[in-house]
Amino acid sequence: MDLRVSTQSVQAVAVRNMREAITSGFFRPGDRLVETEMCTMLGISRPSLREALRSLEAEKLITIVPNRGPIIPILTAEEARELYDVRMMLEPEACALSASRASEAAINAMREALRAFDVAVKSEDAASQIKATRSFYDQILSSCGHRLIEEMLNTLLARVTFLRMKSMSLAGRAEKSSQEMWAILKHISAGNPAAARTAAVRHVKKACEAAMLAYEKNEATS
Amino acid sequence: MDLRVSTQSVQAVAVRNMREAITSGFFRPGDRLVETEMCTMLGISRPSLREALRSLEAEKLITIVPNRGPIIPILTAEEARELYDVRMMLEPEACALSASRASEAAINAMREALRAFDVAVKSEDAASQIKATRSFYDQILSSCGHRLIEEMLNTLLARVTFLRMKSMSLAGRAEKSSQEMWAILKHISAGNPAAARTAAVRHVKKACEAAMLAYEKNEATS
DNA sequence: ATTTTCATATTGTAAGACAACCTGTCAAGA
């Protein structure tokens, strides 16, 4: 029983809210975040806001251009590729660990998340897809028992949310993604780390390919 | 010819200086960084300092305890182990990449760094050892051609500096470490990614073992 | 049309102020 009272600093809440706004797609790559506007939106003072912005900058969720202020970064294809490279090194490990230690409750939550994902795919609801994927990964990461991997993958995943939204809209990608994630879940719930790892590798690889495809398509249309 | 005038923000300089102060061992785990003191040390205002502190907090170089302020974190054995786990996933890759693309100049710089390391080992100069190791890794990371791996390993390495200092002081560890790093360099300069990777794996593994040993020894003495 | 100038908007930085909170000390009461 946890009776701890926890007062959150204004700064911390600001970071959380802005992070949510960015990863949910409310702010989009290229958007400028004018300080005074953000202050009124968040209802906080400029010094507090600026502290929050520095935190987000260090997380790479925003870029602060000197004398121009914060903007939501636009990932280049190369940066995206690098993000997937590193995901490829960490995510399989996380899935393997999760396969060896995830609780029944965590596995059920993953199943719920994937069901929600499938529903969102059917109804072509991009926001819900992202949310469901997010929740699926949250469960994997929190159940993998490795704080650092959890934290690093969390920030990495936050950075690619927008990309995922784009690549999910590619024809057939969402369905494929669902299959791949169900495969991961199957091996996790079976307690098979090796299989979970290979399934994760496949998933990240495919996700990367889809993202790269999304870039090519964008170039063609622009 | 680069004539660019780059004015650094006060905040950015503060972050750099404080990061240097932390990773060089000027501040030690457990130390409190009182804001007003830091302000006078750095010659900046409190808002600017606090922005800098938030950046360092996001890098995990400091921990900001609510209503108590920033302190240099004391790594638990488990946190240390996790840091080495992730190093183990990234560092071999970085070395392999470096083996396939490092320039002659970079390799020479690595050699220089290791020579300096050996000198520092002989004279038992802990600070110089850290500095030389740091410079060795800087060369590997900047020559590996992967920005993200470079950045992530940089922050990871910054977090374990103090640990390395402690484990280097273990009998014989510095010499072993030197051998392992020379092995990595050998394979990088030979352009052999696979061999560089295995050498890196061995090095991280041994470094991890040494660090764990340092923890046990500390427990025994405390 | 190109360059220059200028006004506006925005960021960078500082200073001052005060409430909230933690810590340790000391006295009062059980």
Place this chain on the structure above:
DNA sequence: TCTTGACAGGTTGTCTTACAATATGAAAAT
């Protein structure tokens, strides 16, 4: 003696105000 309560000092959390420095875009001049 031990616990509790109160208090003081130090530190952080936050806001307000202020102003200099810089970027942007439009108007003016060549």
